[in-house]
Amino acid sequence: MEKKWWKESVVYQIYPRSFKDSNGDGIGDINGITEKLDYLKELGIDVIWLSPVYQSPNDDNGYDISDYQAIMEEFGTMEDFDRMLAEAHKRGIRIVMDLVVNHTSDEHAWFVESKKSRENPYRDYYIWREGKDGKEPNNWGSVFNGSAWVYDETTDMYYLHLFSKKQPDLNWDNPKVREEVFSMMNWWCEKGIDGFRMDVISMISKVEGLPDGKVQGGLYGDASPYVQNGPHVHEYLQEMNKEVLSKYDLLTVGECAGVTIEEAKKYASNKGTELGMVFQFEHMDLDQGEFSKWSDKKVKLTALKENLTKWQNELEGKAWNSLFWCNHDQPRVVSRFGNDSKEYREVSAKMLATCLHLMQGTPYVYQGEELGMTNVPFASVDEFKDIESINAYHEYVESGLISKEDMMRYLCYKSRDNARTPMQWNDQKNAGFTTGTPWIKVNPNYVEINAEEEVKRADSVFSYYKKLIALRHQEEVIVYGHYELLLPESEELYVYTRELNEEKLLVICNFTDKEVSYAVPDEFVGKEILISNYEEQEIKQELSLKPYEAIVVRR
Template sequence: MKERWWKESVVYQIYPVSFRDTNGDGIGDLRGITSKLDYLKDLGVDVIWVCPIYKSPNHDNGYDISDYCDIMKEFGTMEDFDRMLREIHARGMKLMMDLVLNHTSDEHPWFLESALSKDNPKRDYYIWRKGKNDGPPNNWESYFSGSVWEYDAKTDEYYLHLYSKHQPDLNWENETVIDELHNMVHWWLKKGVDGFRFDAIAHIVKAQGFPDASNPYNTKTVRAYELFSNLEKVHTLLQNLNDKVLYFYDIMTVGETSGLGPEQALDYVGDTRRELNMVFQFEHMFLDAMSAGSGKWDYKPWNLLDLKKVMSLWQTVLHNRGWNANYLNNHDQPRSVSRFGNDGKYRVESAKMLATFIHTLEGTPYIYQGEEIGMTNADFTSIEDYRDVETLNFYQERMLEGMPEEELLQKIKRKSRDNARTPMQWDDSEHGGFTTGTPWIKVNGNYKDINVAKAVKDPDSIYHYYRKLIALRKEHKVIVYGEYKLLLPLHPEIYAYTRTLEEDGLLVLLNFFDEEPVCELPDDIRGKELELLISNYQPQPGESIDKLKLRPYEARVYKFKV
């Protein structure tokens, strides 16, 4: 297996609007990120992924870009960015930008021109179509509810937007658009950025002719999603981007590609594909949903056997053929300790266990801001507390359908993207030390107990556990490159696996629940001399490793010789 720096890195994701505010306007900024770089260096991370900071009217928290080569005024200036980049590099870390190539803001100059008239030179920068039967061109549904088509009375046509109506999709069938985007990516690389996370990259190609999706109750259904996700031409376009721009820089690239399995992912990340280094897969993110996509709001209890199946498939299929991106949290998902752990009695233990899981799989681990101190889902009680456009659209749509508000708020409390977007909890001062002003969204009420200052002082905290995990990954190559093998595949509470690289072996034991199951190791592990590398509990006197009783959310990692 070829060794690469981005395989050996640990990535820390920053949602800048909620990270740290330095001017008291209640909005995080670039100077706030710069002021906390020493904290991130001490944690041990190698790459900082910053969500969009480009100029934007902010209808979708920066994912609606109105100028790719300028900074959102609330975040600061280009001078602030240049200083941040210099300071990141001065500490031996790298910067990965979050870049949206599928769509822009409807306030981007390209779209403003495109909307002027049907014969405007930039009309074809976006996807415009005539309606049919006094309605939209087809029946595709937006990720943010409603039709993907927005009617423009001035030109009597519809434009396509897979997300908000304020996020019109770019037309990747237009070579001029492609050249414009290539030039922009090159511009950032010349500034010295170290990579990109490509947002919604799987959607840049739409089915020719924009056919209707089938009736959802038809057994031969074609979901709209299949007509604008992971189509074959996406790969041609990514190879073109790589060959003309990305290839000339030693950078890290990761794509947001929902709706695919590991074999399909190899089309993006296969070693010979010339496309991306890794992708974010979403299969494990839908284990607690009745269905993918909009069905995320309809909760079902997740099952450990399903989690094992999904993660094991990705671990085995991509081994020696591609590379994984491992995560349990991000800006679009609930907090992992609230979702897959226990954010009450066993918050500390379960947060450490989940961290052990992500950091001992093959692939690059991603830490989302606040994960390293065990931040939990928001404690909001009213729809007035929420800011997320997806959440607000869902609320309005279901209220019109007559869903009881109490039931609706329960769904939102569990799955809203705002669970991850409450401000970073730095200390126990007002607003958690995030701002001296009024925060753009409420700080979680548990900030006095859960905050960075308290975690740093406590040697047994989640924070220091993360530091140790990251240090171990740098010390033991088997954690990075070792081959994964699932153990105890049918155990309903314990997730166990080995990683092996040449003569080195790693045994990982994880109890995902608050019971105390007995872990009986397979014969090929019994009798081996096991060295405990890390655990979230102290070993019990006189315990037998061959028949080990695991405590609630216990995690253990052993090293052995193969």
């Protein structure tokens, strides 16, 4: 298996708006990130993935970009960015930018031109269609609820937006669009950045004719079969690779909604013709209910193991996995797959980290995950800032499909805002995030859960993550070893091995709040413990695992 620096790295995702505010306006910024680089150096991470910091009207928290080569004023200036990049590099930390090129903001100069007339040279930069019988061109729904089309009076046509109304989709079939995007990417690479995380990159190629989608449990048709992994997506990414990516030594990861194993092997092929790795979301969709993500269903461990194992086994030697529990679009994992009670929060956070970080692939840590930050007790829909959550609340409650009480419960469990509340730095006002009024409420549990307290404490979640990250840097078997699942039928234990040359690891994770016994394979009895989230016990033939216990044994 070919060795690469990005396979051996641990990536830390920063959501700038919520990370650290340096000037008291209640919004995190670039200078705030620079201030905290030593904290990240202490944690041991290799790469920062920076959620968008480009100029944006901020309809979807910066994922609606109006100028790809300027910095959002709230976040600072390009000089601030250059300083942060230099300071990160000084500490051996690389910076990966978020690339959002499925759509732009409707305030981007290209779209402002595109709207002016049907003959405008920029018209074909976006996807415009005539209406049908006085209605939208087709029945597609937007990912953020409502129709995926907006009528524009000026030219009596509709434009497509798979996300917010203020995020018109770019027309990648137009070679000029691709040229503009590649030129912008080269500009950032020349500046010295170290890679791209590509937002919804699997959606850049749409099926010709844009046929109606199937209507399921909502008011609109499902566009996904016609916009995910479309007819030209690989062709366009190979062109991107040729024009940009192959010229630099970059980490590239594509956010690929709806990606299958077969598609992932193309996107992230070892041949290196497209991307380095993909984010797939199958394991994040296992707790969906009748109304898609809006449910409080718990994941079955057997289903989770089966899914993660499929990706481990099928990509081995062919493509590379990315490993994650959390990001800016997912709730906090300790509240979702673990146990966020006072008694079990820390041990279950450590267990989940062990389970993920010992797999084959590049692990991603989302800000605050290394502290065991939890979901937030939002009290009313007015406390949410996330456009997806607010739209869903109104659509489902007003149509009578879900009661107010149930919808609030689902939002507190699944809303993206659970991940977006401010980073908890200390037990001072606003968790040390800002001296002003934070843009979104701070989780009240910051008094107990904060970085200052955890960095000092040897048995904290932070200290445990530090150990896990160091182990990946020291042990080749963790990066490149072969993965094999044991006990596929157990609903309590996730057990697997990693093997490389003469070295073999046994990873045992108890996903329950009960004691569970486990018969250790002979080859591991009496062997050394590499890491464990309780006081180490001797590895006997019969192990009694405490609630949420995790043990890694080395043969």
